[in-house]
Amino acid sequence: MNALSLSRAARLAGVTRAEIQRRIRQGDLPTFEGSVAVRELLKLYPDLVLEREGALARVDRIKALALPSRHLDAALPSPEVLVGRLRGLSDALVAKRSALAAAEALLDQVQAGLAALASDASASAPFRDLESLRDWLAAARRESRSLAPDDPAARLFALDNVLRIMAANVRLLPSGHDFFVEGKESILDAAVRAGVHLSYGCASGTCGQCRARVVSGEVAPIHRHDYVLGERERAQGYILACSWTAVSDLVLEAVEARSADDLPRQEIRAGLRRREALGPDLVSLNLQTPRSQTLRFMAGQRVRLTLDNGASRELPLANCPCDGRSLWFFVRRGPDPFATAVFADLRPGDPILVEGPWGDCVLDEESPDPAVFIALGDGIAPLKSMIEHAVSIDRLDSLQLWWGTTQPEGHHQAHWARALKESLDNFGYRALPHETPEDLLAELAAARDPSAADLGDARYYLAGPAPLLTRLRRGLAQRGVEAERVRWTET
Incomplete structure (x- = not known):
């Protein structure tokens, strides 16, 4: 476990994936080919295995509050999957133990050789150096054994193994998107829950549109399916994502929808x-x-x-x-x-x-830029969908919802917005009793944290009546927001 995916690093550190991405962009956390080195994660979060109540826990809570409840959230993996994951863990531990034993044996030989050389010619200066090296090696080994139980890397390894038993990480090719398969859910269910747009049609094993090829890792069937994979497809490692689950961490080759x-x-x-x-x-x-x-x-x-x-x-x-x-x-x-x-x-x-x-006014999932959602009147519906999706994929730096309405029912989704605001540090909500674009933009600019990004550095998602959207877009342009940073939909 020398390198971790961003999703797994976020889980181990008890923070959101967006937080990990932000630290990477700031240069605080080096990466290599999309992975994070364990030693670098420990430098940035030295107490990570002790901190279990972080942004990740808050995101989990808000998903339970704000998103549709799912019966599988608290489900354990099936006994067959658990056995498979324990078997994989056992194999990994055996390999680690064998490697450790071999390293200990090599160090014993080195230490014995140094002792023999130092005792043969104690009067010679170079051999006195060997004697010092022998003593240093012995002391270092004693110290490493005494510190082993509290070593952060060892505790991180133990925590990662526990998480691997409960959930498997899936990485998709060619996009590089990754997500976790938890409980008894299928690979497809896990992908949809994580906001990954895998190709599928029926989600019940009838159409075969969710075919994916296993590049590496172990999978297991959890549902019978009517669609019959050809002999050649089975030989190449194809499965139906709706009917199979991940036993171990996987790399899958799969078709994804990249645009509307x-x-x-x-x-x-x-x-x-x-x-x-x-x-x-x-x-x-x-x-x-x-x-x-x-x-x-x-x-x-x-x-x-x-x-x-x-x-x-x-x-x-x-x-x-x-x-x-x-x-x-x-x-x-x-x-x-x-x-x-x-x-x-x-x-x-x-x-x-x-x-x-x-409709093509959809969330830009690849950009981590702060997102500002502005709803006027009945424009809350599509923006609510976008915000819930943004919470689900956990890739955006920050989210703000500004909702102006003069309708008699007022801000009828205020309870939902307040739940998000109370549970997520990076979510802001402002309810306005008017639908005037110019006043709203003035309040938005005035309320901006001086340390936050300029208005032009965010991405804007607008929804409402066409005449108001025209004025809103004109106002954003006058404040330096580029047109490609604004998406809108009429309601």
């Missing part, structure tokens, strides 16, 4: 799970897709919902892509047939056709 254009257009017959009034003119809809179909989308995109009577409307998704079976939307009352049916006739269990996704 890479996602297929989908049609899913979902059912209404719940409708909740958020105000006199606003309701939230929670749709559940069939077990055999999961909606693939990127945070910030929208879909078209069509009711049984043919009424339809395009709406932005308000949930993290990490849960593509439980879809959330906010619907404002209006004169159109869709809104009329939603407010009057829609009942739990009613079928709703979901078509999409559309």
Whole structure:
């Protein structure tokens, strides 16, 4: 364990991956080919194995609070997987013990040789130097044995082994993205939870779109699948990510969606799970897709919902892509047939056709720059999706949400935003009782921490009515924000 992936280094240090990336950019933590050396991590975090209540724990808590709950969060790996990981750990420990024994034997031989040379010619100055070297080697070995139980590197090794039993790290080629497989989840479930856009269709082993090739590591099947891999594919190491889990750390060759254009257009017959009034003119809809179909989308995109009577409307998704079976939307009352049916006739269990996704205002996942989300009126829906995704992937330096609204229900997601603010050091939230772009930008500039980055160094995600967005974009440009740093979507 001389080198660690960024995700594993963050886990061991008890900090977020974004924190590790920030320290790398500042030059505090050297890397080589995307990995961190153990000795360098120990220099930066000398007490890391003693610090278990850090930003990582806070992120875990906020994921439980702000994101859809998942039954697998507390699940242990299956007995077969645990046995496999323990076997791998045993093999690694045997190899380490063998290497240590060989090193000890070599040192014994060196020490004995030095003693023999020093005793043969004690009067000669060069041999007196050998005697000093012999005494130094003996003292150093005694000291190393006395310090071994408290050695930070040894404790880090022990902690890493415990974590390897509970979760396996998966690195994808050619992107280099990595994530952890925990509990009894499949490789695909773990990738989706981590915000990695692996290719898949049904998520139940029917379509075969989640094929991936195992480059290194051990995997195990956890679900039967109807899709049949060819003999040649099996010989080459292909598996279905939805039906297999990681026994050990893996390197996989897999297809990922790198942009919104890479996602297929989908049609899913979902059912209404719940409708909740958020105000006199606003309701939230929670749709559940069939077990055999999961909606693939990127945070910030929208879909078209069509009711049984043919009424339809395009709406932005308000949930993290990490849960593509439980879809959330906010619907404002209006004169159109869709809104009329939603407010009057829609009942739990009613079928709703979901078509999409559309839209290219999505989170820039590769940039660690601070992100500022500005919602005006009903613009909170797509930005909520983006923020939940940003928390899930844990790659952005900081997140700020500014929400201005004059609607009668006010800031109906304030409880969600406050939960994020209380649990994440790098998240800020400001609720404004107006929708005036010029005033909002003035307040944003005034509230900026003098030590923080300039307005032009952040990336901006805007959502709201078209006329207000035009003014908002013009104001950002006047304050020196480059056009490529601004993404927007109309609501």
